[in-house]
Structures are given as structure tokens and as C-alpha cells.
Amino acid sequence: MFETLSGRLSGILDTLTRRGSLSENDVTTAMREIRRALLEADVALEVVRQFVEVIKEKAVGSSVIKSVTPGQMVIKIVHDELVQVLGSESQSIDLSYSPPVPILMVGLQGSGKTTSTAKIAKRLTDRDKKKVLMVSLDTQRPAAQEQLKVLGEQINIATLPVISGQTPIQIAKRAMDTAKLGSFDIAIIDTAGRMTVDNDLMQEIVEIKSCIKPKETLLVADSLTGQDAVNTAKSFESHIGITGIMLTRIDGDGRGGAALSMRAITDRPIKLLGTGEKWDDIEDFHPKRMASRILGMGDVVSLVERASETIDALEAKKIATKIKKGIFDLNDLAGQLKQMQQLGGMTGVLGMMPGISKIKSQIADANLDDNLLKRQHAIISSMTKEERVNSKIINGKRRRRIALGSGTKVQDVNKLLKTHRQMADMMKKMGKDKSMLGQMVDKLGLNSSPIPTNTSSTHSGILSGIAKAENSLSVKTLSGLPSHGGKEKHSSNIGYGKLPGLGGASLKSSTSGYKDLFSRFSNNIKKKGN
Amino acid sequence: MIKKKKTNLLDRFFKSNDPGSIEDNSLRKDMLQDTPYDNESMTKIDQTIKSRFIGSKRNWVQRLKSGLAKTSASLSEGISQVFAKRQLDSESFEDLEDLLIQADLGIETTARIVDHLSSNRYDKTISPKEVLEVLANEIEIILEPVAQKLDIVASRKPHVILVVGVNGTGKTTTIGKLAAKYCSEGRKVLLVAGDTFRAAAIEQLQIWGDRVGCEVAHRNAGADSASLGFDALTKAKEQNIDILMMDTAGRLHNKKELMDELGKIIRVIRKVDATAPHDVLLVVDATTGQNALRQVEAFRDRAGITGLIMTKLDGTASGGIIVAIAAQYGIPVHAIGVGEGVEDLAPFDAKEFALAIAQPKNIELDNSDTH
Numbered sequence: 001m002f003e004t005l006s007g008r009l010s011g012i013l014d015t016l017t018r019r020g021s022l023s024e025n026d027v028t029t030a031m032r033e034i035r036r037a038l039l040e041a042d043v044a045l046e047v048v049r050q051f052v053e054v055i056k057e058k059a060v061g062s063s064v065i066k067s068v069t070p071g072q073m074v075i076k077i078v079h080d081e082l083v084q085v086l087g088s089e090s091q092s093i094d095l096s097y098s099p100p101v102p103i104l105m106v107g108l109q110g111s112g113k114t115t116s117t118a119k120i121a122k123r124l125t126d127r128d129k130k131k132v133l134m135v136s137l138d139t140q141r142p143a144a145q146e147q148l149k150v151l152g153e154q155i156n157i158a159t160l161p162v163i164s165g166q167t168p169i170q171i172a173k174r175a176m177d178t179a180k181l182g183s184f185d186i187a188i189i190d191t192a193g194r195m196t197v198d199n200d201l202m203q204e205i206v207e208i209k210s211c212i213k214p215k216e217t218l219l220v221a222d223s224l225t226g227q228d229a230v231n232t233a234k235s236f237e238s239h240i241g242i243t244g245i246m247l248t249r250i251d252g253d254g255r256g257g258a259a260l261s262m263r264a265i266t267d268r269p270i271k272l273l274g275t276g277e278k279w280d281d282i283e284d285f286h287p288k289r290m291a292s293r294i295l296g297m298g299d300v301v302s303l304v305e306r307a308s309e310t311i312d313a314l315e316a317k318k319i320a321t322k323i324k325k326g327i328f329d330l331n332d333l334a335g336q337l338k339q340m341q342q343l344g345g346m347t348g349v350l351g352m353m354p355g356i357s358k359i360k361s362q363i364a365d366a367n368l369d370d371n372l373l374k375r376q377h378a379i380i381s382s383m384t385k386e387e388r389v390n391s392k393i394i395n396g397k398r399r400r401r402i403a404l405g406s407g408t409k410v411q412d413v414n415k416l417l418k419t420h421r422q423m424a425d426m427m428k429k430m431g432k433d434k435s436m437l438g439q440m441v442d443k444l445g446l447n448s449s450p451i452p453t454n455t456s457s458t459h460s461g462i463l464s465g466i467a468k469a470e471n472s473l474s475v476k477t478l479s480g481l482p483s484h485g486g487k488e489k490h491s492s493n494i495g496y497g498k499l500p501g502l503g504g505a506s507l508k509s510s511t512s513g514y515k516d517l518f519s520r521f522s523n524n525i526k527k528k529g530n
Numbered sequence: 531m532i533k534k535k536k537t538n539l540l541d542r543f544f545k546s547n548d549p550g551s552i553e554d555n556s557l558r559k560d561m562l563q564d565t566p567y568d569n570e571s572m573t574k575i576d577q578t579i580k581s582r583f584i585g586s587k588r589n590w591v592q593r594l595k596s597g598l599a600k601t602s603a604s605l606s607e608g609i610s611q612v613f614a615k616r617q618l619d620s621e622s623f624e625d626l627e628d629l630l631i632q633a634d635l636g637i638e639t640t641a642r643i644v645d646h647l648s649s650n651r652y653d654k655t656i657s658p659k660e661v662l663e664v665l666a667n668e669i670e671i672i673l674e675p676v677a678q679k680l681d682i683v684a685s686r687k688p689h690v691i692l693v694v695g696v697n698g699t700g701k702t703t704t705i706g707k708l709a710a711k712y713c714s715e716g717r718k719v720l721l722v723a724g725d726t727f728r729a730a731a732i733e734q735l736q737i738w739g740d741r742v743g744c745e746v747a748h749r750n751a752g753a754d755s756a757s758l759g760f761d762a763l764t765k766a767k768e769q770n771i772d773i774l775m776m777d778t779a780g781r782l783h784n785k786k787e788l789m790d791e792l793g794k795i796i797r798v799i800r801k802v803d804a805t806a807p808h809d810v811l812l813v814v815d816a817t818t819g820q821n822a823l824r825q826v827e828a829f830r831d832r833a834g835i836t837g838l839i840m841t842k843l844d845g846t847a848s849g850g851i852i853v854a855i856a857a858q859y860g861i862p863v864h865a866i867g868v869g870e871g872v873e874d875l876a877p878f879d880a881k882e883f884a885l886a887i888a889q890p891k892n893i894e895l896d897n898s899d900t901h
Contacts, residue, residue, distance in 0.1 A: 036637065042819030045632045109842060109870075110698025110815060140870060141703075142737035147730035150751075154729065195845035222698070226634040226819020231846035249697065253784040254821040 005255040008037040013075050027059045027074065034078070042257030044230040047085070047264040055081050079291050085260055086287035091244065091269040093120070093216055095128070100179035100187045102212045106205060106240065107220035108232060109193030112248035114144065116220050116274055117190040118151040119282040120246075125157055130185040135160040135175040137168035137208065140192035140201075148190055155279055158184070168192070168204060172211050189214065196235035209240055216243050218271065221262060223247045229258040230265050237266045248274035251281070259290070328427040330388040333420050334380040337373050378406040379416050391417060623648050626661070633850035633887065636820050639857045643668045666888035672853055673880035678862040680809065680837060682712070688720065688766045688774040690799065690806035694792060694833050695813035696825055697780030700841035700867055702731060704813050705775050706738030707867070707875035712773050713742045720769075722762040722776040723748035724755040724795070735777055741872065755779070756791075756798040763802040776807070783828035792833045810835045811864065816842045816849035823851070826859050841867035844874070848887060 012033045016026065031052050038048045058077045095101055103120070105113045114136065121132040134152055136159070138144035145162045152159035160175050172189060179187040189212060194201035209217065219242045221232065236242055245262050250273045263270055270285040322328065380388065382405030387394050394402070394417065403410045623644050630640040647664055682689050691708075693701050705721060712719050721739050723746055725731035732748045739746035747762035759776055766774045778795065781788035799806050812835040814822050829835045843849050843866050852863060863878040 039631055040637055040820060042634075042821070045628055108817060108845065110700060112698055141734070142706075142741075143730040143733035146733050147728070150729035195842070197844070197846055222815075222817070224696070224815075224819065224821040225817050226821075226847070226851060227632050228634070228817045228845070228847040229819075232817070235846070249782065251785075252696070252782045252821065253824060254819070257819065 005037060005041040005257075008040075009034065009078070012037065013078065016074050024060055027056065030074070031056050031059070038257065038260075041255030042226045042229070042261075044227055044257070044261035044265065046230070047261050050264070051081060051085060051260075082260075082291035083287050085264050086290055087263050087269045088287060089269075090284060090286045090288075091271055092284055093124075093218075093244070093271060095124075095130070095186065095215075097215050099183070099185040100133070100176070101185065101216075102176065102179075102214040103186060103188045103216040103218065104209060104212065104214035105188065105190050105218050105220055105246075106236060106242070107193060108195065108222075109141075111193065111220045111222045112274055113193065113220045114138070114147055114151065114190050116218075116246050116248060116272075116282075117148065117188050118155055118157070119274065119279055120272065121152075121157045121186075121188050122155045122279050123282055124186055131158075131183070133158050133160060133175065133179050133182065133184040133187045134190065135171065135187060136162075136190045137171050138190060138192040139166075139168055139171075144192065158182075169207055169211055172208050176212050187212075196232060196239070202235075202239050205240055217241065218244050218246050219262075219266075219268075220246045220248060221258060223249050223256050223258050224252055224254040225258040229261045233262040233266045233268075237268065242266065242268055244269050244271035246270075246272040246274065247285070250275045250283075322427075328420075328424040330380050330383060330391055330420060333423065334377060334388070337377045337380070341373050341377075375406070375408055375412065376416055379403075379408055379413055382406040391420060630850070633848040634819055634854070635850040636823070636854035639672070639854040642857065662888050666884045669853055669884035669887060670880050672857050673863075673883055676856040676860060676863045677878045677880040677883075678837070678864065679877060680811075680864040682717070682773060683808065684772070686805070686808060688763070688771040689808050690763065690803065691773065691775045691809045691811060692778065692796070692799075692807040692833075693775065693811050693813060694778050694829055694835065695780060696782055696815070696818075697728075699780065699813045699815040699818075701725075701780065701813045702734050702738070702777055703870065704811075704839055704841060704865075704867060704875065705735065705777050706742065707872060708865075709738065709744055709775060710742040710872045711875065713744050717772040718770070719744040719773045719775065720762060720766045720771045721746045722759060722774060724759060724776045725779040726751055726753045726755050726758070727779040731777070731779070756795040759795050759799045760802060763799055763806065767802065783825045783832075789828065789832040792829075796833065809837060812838050812861075814838055814840050814851075814855075815847075816840050816851070817845065817847040818851060820851070820854070823854060823858060826855050826861060830859065830861065835861065837862045837864045839863070839865045839867065839875075840878075844868045849883075850887065852883075853887075 012030055016030055034055070035048055035052045038051065039045065043051075055074075055077055058081075059074050093103065105117050107113050117134055117136075121134050124130045125132050134148055134157055136145040136148040138148075149159050149162060160171070160178055163171075163174075166174070168191070175187055175189060178184075189208070191205060191208065192201070194205065196202065217240060219233065219236050221229065225232065233245070245266070245268055247256075247259055247262075247270055250256070259270060262268075270287075273283045273285050275281045275283055322332065379402060382402045383394070387398065387402075399410050399413045399417075403413050406413075626647070627640050627644050630643060631637065635643070643665065646668055647661070680691075693705055695701050702725065709719050709721055719742075721735055721744060723732040723735045725735075726749065729751070732751060736746050736748065747758065747765065749758050755778065762776070763774060765771075776795075776799075778792065779788075781792070783789065796807060796810075810829075810833050812826065812829045812833075814825065818825070826835070826838070838852070838855065838861055840849055840852050840863065849866075855861065856863065865875050866878050866883075868874045868876055
């Protein structure tokens with residue numbers, strides 16, 4: 001989400017950045033375009049008005065126009081204001097009460113309450129080691145309670161047995177009793193979808209709320225919602241009082257105006273994001289990072305976090321040890337490719353990289369991303385165990401067999417082997433290298449604790465990473481230098497290597513992926529150019 | 531002047547979204563004081579639930595209007611505010627633009643309507659009522675060509691309808707309502723539970739099948755819905771079924787694999803009947819914003835949709851996006867969903883819809899005339 005909005009905004013702001021000085025007129029024009037961009041992104045009108053007014057006020061101030069880089073100043077103001085609107089601190093679900101902690105899920109029909117209930121339950125079980133009970137009070141929609149029951153079986157989390165004919169209030173009461181008796185830590189109560197104009201149902205939920213006294217009341221809202229987001233958020237807030245918002249379908253191509261509006265209108269934090277159809281497709285909401293993503297500044301911190309969540313610490317350690325010894329066989333490469341896919345494939349990773357937003361859509365159009373990873377994976381899968389450990393024995397005949405087995409061409413096999421050889425060389429070098437990069441491997445790969453994101457040292461590391469990445473990405477790759485030449489690649493490798501710090505090892509995979517991807521991509525551009 | 535007007539508008543907006551708030555608040559207080567388990571409130575809830583299951587007998591126009599009332603109220607209140615005793619100038623047009631945008635009409639459609647308004651009325655005094663009339667007229671002109679009934683061709687045995695859409699827009703519910711309608715007309719209907727992905731989606735359609743009394747073809751969760759479609763259509767031909775309606779799993783329009791799967795379902799169905807599916811209906815949620823345009827485009831390109839059904843118009847959403855869709859794509863709108871009951875599916879009427887957006891009866895238009 002936010003892609004088009006970020007594309008539009010960074011486009012508008014780009015024109016400002018290029019200028020040496022800014023007149024009031026320049027700012028006014030830019031603000032008009034920002035206003036339009038926000039409206040097209042379904043940000044509620046009243047929020048847009050306020051937003052633009054504040055920015056204009058600050059931007060027209062003399063300090064901006066007289067400053068050395070007025071464009072940058074405007075971007076900073078927009079960024080700060082976005083953070084302001086999105087909420088400056090990220091907040092997660094509050095569990096600091098005596099168990100069982102009731103969490104109430106409310107929202108319109110079809111906003112994704114039941115799926116979100118299951119995702120949150122799974123997350124609290126897996127990550128926070130809580131004993132969770134899921135309960136559906138949805139007696140409205142046919143088979144809704146059945147749905148939650150099936151989900152509970154799928155993800156192995158307890159649900160309250162369904163007794164047909166009970167009213168929501170009766171079920172709610174039974175749920176709280178069961179949660180107490182069964183010594184559950186958390187009870188997540190899913191409710192029927194309801195329109196805010198439906199007085200009977202709104203009244204019902206007020207009664208439910210006073211019965212279970214939830215510590216969290218989460219409004220589940222579709223991020224594709226239009227101007228109506230304001231009405232929905234406002235009425236749920238005024239009728240029942242919510243403590244937070246969970247936005248779903250973030251993986252759609254909506255422009256996410258609802259996120260901006262709902263936060264601004266209700267003054268309640270967005271706590272969680274639903275980002276896909278799988279059970280672990282749920283993320284915490286981070287206003288600052290989201291603001292950066294909207295402005296096309298990338299979201300490296302989230303990338304690192306996601307990496308540390310999905311990448312097996314032990315595995316990373318093992319590979320880091322191997323790198324230290326200078327060994328990197330095809331099994332390792334296969335592992336890297338797999339991790340890359342777990343991170344959300346090429347598009348997922350690219351979405352969080354700084355300066356990518358402009359070319360991202362083109363990459364997506366070409367659909368290089370996932371096919372590329374899959375194909376490479378298939379090639380390695382078609383090798384014998386021996387070949388994977390010792391790639392030197394792979395001669396022409398074996399290559400033909402591997403290509404046949406994986407449904408690719410011999411050239412593809414060659415390319416993969418070449419990439420692998422270069423990476424192995426790199427690894428060897430790095431193993432001995434005691435410079436920055438070597439230390440990074442030590443730090444990230446061998447350190448199995450989750451990566452701290454708030455310490456200043458990490459921050460500076462990431463920042464320097466961003467700087468380098470921006471250099472090597474937007475400048476170099478786009479100037480169409482895709483050649484598979486050794487040295488050039490080397491330098492860009494190092495640029496990335498520092499960047500995401502994907503647990504020491506996986507940063508290698510991302511580099512290889514990028515290399516390949518970008519070379520193809522810029523080849524494409526060349527072809528088009530011709 | 532400008533400053534003052536803006537705060538007024540904002541105030542109005544806040545107020546207009548909360549009509550009857552005093553009543554609600556008092557209700558709420560009562561609620562909190564009541565012990566929630568006393569018999570009285572229990573029976574009250576029982577009754578509410580019962581009445582919902584039986585389905586309200588209210589006219590759909592009333593439902594639509596009461597649903598749209600909030601948007602329309604704020605829209606026309608705003609319009610009265612903008613045009614009251616004042617000449618039309620560029621600023622007032624800008625305000626009108628904002629108001630239309632707020633109803634989800636989208637920037638392009640809004641610009642078109644406002645252009646038309648401004649072309650011959652610039653610098654004239656114009657009453658709010660006139661503005662609303664012109665507005666309703668403009669919306670009607672856009673909607674008129676797309677308001678088309680869903681034609682079932684009786685000679686086709688069966689007439690195949692595929693229902694597609696993004697997750698949670700109301701596909702299964704819509705199928706249930708359509709099935710009820712066709713069954714009551716005495717047609718033989720076969721429903722196909724093609725959503726094999728979402729938990730309990732099959733059960734949900736089965737319950738609808740029981741309710742309206744028609745057969746539901748289904749397989750286990752996780753089964754291939756294309757092959758289910760093939761078998762169901764083969765069976766329908768043998769049994770001389772009139773209408774076959776196939777549900778599909780909700781999918782985001784930007785997920786390539788999932789959209790490919792839709793293509794596969796259509797290809798496989800065509801092996802039984804080369805002319806099928808005769809209708810591909812896209813179900814759109816009225817609360818959706820400008821993203822609905824992309825949904826329409828993607829589903830049109832990938833699944834060849836032939837018509838739209840807009841759901842959830844009984845809420846606060848204005849459904850103004852349908853005007854934008856009609857203006858840009860001209861895809862027929864067959865029906866609108868105005869509630870969860872069996873009868874809450876209404877044919878789409880351009881005039882009614884335009885009036886419901888622009889000229890609801892319950893607003894204080896007459897008052898502003900007499901100012």
C-alpha cells in the first residue's frame with residue numbers, strides 16, 4: 001500500500017528539491033498537488049485540509065525559503081507532519097493486566113475481523129507464549145462461528161465450543177467464565193460485522209462491552225476504505241470507545257488514505273497491520289517508518305526486523321561460521337534463496353529499500369522477482385548432493401542434466417554457477433577481512449539475539465547503509481551499468497552488504513538477487529530504449 | 531470570512547455525522563447502568579435478533595435513503611452553506627468540489643460535474659435547491675446508461691453466473707439473495723461453493739442454500755474450484771438447471787496468481803459450455819474508496835466482468851464511487867445490497883440513486899430557502 005501515494009508525493013517533492021531557492025508560489029503549487037494526491041489516496045477531506053494548512057504555514061516561514069536546501073526542508077516538514085498525523089510513537093497491544101485479558105474486535109462487515117482475530121491469537125501464542133482463547137459472537141452471518149472454529153483448528157488455538165441458539169451476550173459471558181476456569185491469559189472476542197447506523201446492533205455491542213470489560217477494543221478496518229473511513233471510525237469511537245485500530249488488506253494496492261484519516265479523526269493509535277493471507281502476515285504499525293515509506297524513503301528498519309523474525313538464528317550463525325572459514329557451497333545459496341522468499345520475495349524486500357519506489361512498479365511489471373528466485377531454487381534442487389557441496393565437478397554433461405531437470409536452459413545454470421562462484425569468492429575474502437564488513441558479519445551473524453533497533457550504533461549503521469544503498473542503487477544501477485563485470489559488482493555488493501544486515505548471511509543472497517535483478521532490469525531498459 | 535466558513539463546515543461535518551447523538555448517549559448511559567443479564571434486556575435482544583433473521587419489511591428505497599441520509603445530509607447541508615445568498619465564484623466551486631470528493635465521487639468525476647455546473651452559471655446567484663437539482667441531474671445522466679437489469683436468458687440451460695470480488699465485499703451473501711429471488715420466481719437454481727479457500731465459506735453457502743431451498747454443489751475445503759465448476763456445470767446440464775451461480779474466493783486484484791486462478795476457472799468452465807460464463811458479476815463494497823476503480827479495471831481485464839453489484843449501502847458510505855465507476859468504465863450496475871436479509875437486494879435505479887445522494891427528503895433544504 002501507499003505505493004502510488006509515495007510515488008506521487010516524492011515526485012512532487014522532487015521538483016522542489018531540484019530548485020536552489022523557493023518562492024512562496026512554488027510552495028503553494030506544491031501544496032495544491034499534495035492536496036490532490038492525498039485526496040486521490042482517499043485521505044479524508046478534513047484531514048487533508050488540516051495537513052496542508054499546517055505544512056503551508058511552516059513551509060512558507062522565512063527559515064525555509066532562506067535555508068540552503070529549501071526543498072529538503074519542505075520534505076522534512078512533510079515527513080514530520082506525516083509522523084504527527086500517523087501518531088509519533090508506535091503502540092502495541094497492552095497485555096499488562098491480570099489474566100484473562102479480554103480483547104474485543106469490532107468493525108464493519110467484511111473488514112477482516114475473524115481473520116485478524118486468528119492472526120493476533122497466533123502471534124500472541126507464538127511470540128508472547130500466551131494461552132489464548134478465541135470466541136466468535138457472530139450469530140448474524142451464516143457459518144461465522146464455524147469459520148473461527150476451523151481457523152482455530154488450523155492454527156491450533158482453542159476456541160469456545162459453539163452452542164447454537166445462544167445470544168451474543170450469553171456467549172460472551174460463557175467465554176469469560178471459560179477463560180477464567182481454563183486459566184487462559186487472553187480471550188479474543190470476535191463480533192459480528194455491523195453498520196454504524198444500525199442502532200440495534202450498536203446497542204448490542206455496547207452491552208457486550210460492558211459485560212466483558214475488554215482491556216483492548218480494536219477497530220478492524222479495511223485499508224481500501226474511502227472517505228467513509230471518517231464516519232466509521234468516528235461512530236465506533238463515540239458509541240463504544242476503541243483503544244486502537246487494526247488495518248487490514250495492506251497488501252492491496254490501495255493508497256492507504258484510511259490509515260491517515262482514522263488516526264487523525266479518532267486520535268487512537270493504529271496498532272497492527274494485516275499484510276496478507278498467511279497467518280504470520282501481521283505487523284506492528286510504526287508511524288515513523290510508515291511516513292518514510294510514504295515519502296519513498298524506504299523502511300530499512302522494518303526489513304531488518306522482519307529478517308530477524310523469519311531467519312533462523314541458528315541457521316544464520318552456522319552460515320556465519322562457514323563464511324568465517326571461507327566456505328560457501330550451493331546448499332548455502334539455496335538457503336539464502338529460501339530466506340529471500342520468506343522475506344516476501346523480491347518485491348517485498350524492494351518495497352522497503354530506499355529510493356526504489358520509482359522503479360519498483362516497473363520491476364513488478366516485468367515480474368522478474370519471484371520467478372527468478374524460484375528458477376534458481378529449482379536449478380539447485382536438480383543437483384545431486386555431491387554437486388551441491390562441490391560445485392567444481394559440475395561439467396557440461398551435468399549442466400545439461402541439471403537444466404533439463406529444472407526446466408531451465410544451460411545458460412541459466414551457468415549464470416547461477418557464476419553468481420555462486422563470485423559469491424563464494426566474496427565470502428572467502430570477507431572471512432579474512434577484519435574491516436567494517438567483517439565486523440558486520442561478526443555482529444549480525446554471530447550475535448543470535450534479536451537486532452536492537454533503537455540503539456544509536458545500529459541506527460548510524462543503518463543510516464550509512466542507506467546512504468550507500470542510495471548511491472549504488474539509484475545512481476549506479478539506473479545509469480545502466482548492468483554488466484556482469486567483477487569489480488563494479490563488488491563495490492555495489494559492499495554497499496548492500498552493510499545495509500540491511502540480514503543476519504550476516506542473508507545479506508549475501510540479497511546482494512546476488514539485486515545484482516541479477518538489476519542487470520536484467522537495466523538490460524530491459526536498454527532494450528526499450530533501442 | 532474564509533476562516534470562519536471553514537470552521538463552520540468542519541463543525542457541521544462533525545455534527546452531521548452524529549445525528550441523534552443525545553438520544554444515543556442517553557441510551558448508552560442506561561445501558562451501562564443496567565445489569566446486562568436481566569431478563570428484560572435478554573428478551574429485547576432475542577427480539578432484535580429474531581427480527582433481523584426474519585428480515586425487515588422496510589422498503590429498500592427507505593433503507594437506501596436512511597443509509598445515504600448521513601452523507602446526503604452533510605452534502606446538501608454543505609451545499610446550502612456554500613451557495614446560500616452568494617454568487618457562484620471559483621471559490622464556491624472549489625468548495626463544491628470538496629463536498630463531492632467527500633462523497634467518494636473521485637476527482638475526475640467531480641471535476642466533470644463541477645465543470646458542467648460552472649459552464650453556464652458562473653457569477654449568477656443560484657439557490658442551494660437549484661444546485662442540488664443540477665447535481666442530481668448530472669449524476670443521473672452518468673448513471674442512467676449503466677442501470678441495467680440482470681437478464682437471465684431462459685433458453686440457456688443453465689445460465690451461468692460467476693461472482694467475483696475482493697475479500698469481504700459480500701459475494702456469498704449476494705449469491706444467497708440472488709438465489710432467493712430466482713428460486714421464488716420458480717427457476718431451478720444450482721449454487722456452486724467455489725470459495726474453497728476461506729474457512730467455513732462452503733458451510734456459509736450451504737446455509738443459504740437451505741434457507742432458500744436450492745441445491746449447493748460443493749467439495750472439501752482446499753479443493754480445486756475450477757474442477758468443481760466443471761463438474762457442477764456438467765451436472766447442471768444433465769439436470770436441466772435454469773441458473774448456475776458460482777461463488778469464488780475473495781481475492782485482491784493485485785495478486786497475479788489469484789487472478790490467474792480466476793482465468794483458469796473460466797477456461798475450464800468453457801470446456802463444458804463455450805458460451806459460459808454468461809455473466810461475471812463483480813461485487814463492490816460501497817465503503818471502498820478510489821481503489822474500487824482499480825478493482826473494476828483489474829477484474830474487467832482478467833475475468834471479463836459483465837456487471838457490478840454494490841453492497842453495504844445501508845451503512846454510512848455514500849457509494850459515490852459507483853458514479854466514478856460508471857463515468858470511467860460504463861459497466862452495467864445490476865443491483866445494490868442494502869442489508870443482510872434475504873430481501874435486501876434491490877435493482878439499481880439511476881434516478882432513485884441520484885436523488886438519494888443529492889436530494890434526501892429529510893434535510894432542511896426548505897429552511898435554507900426561507901432564510
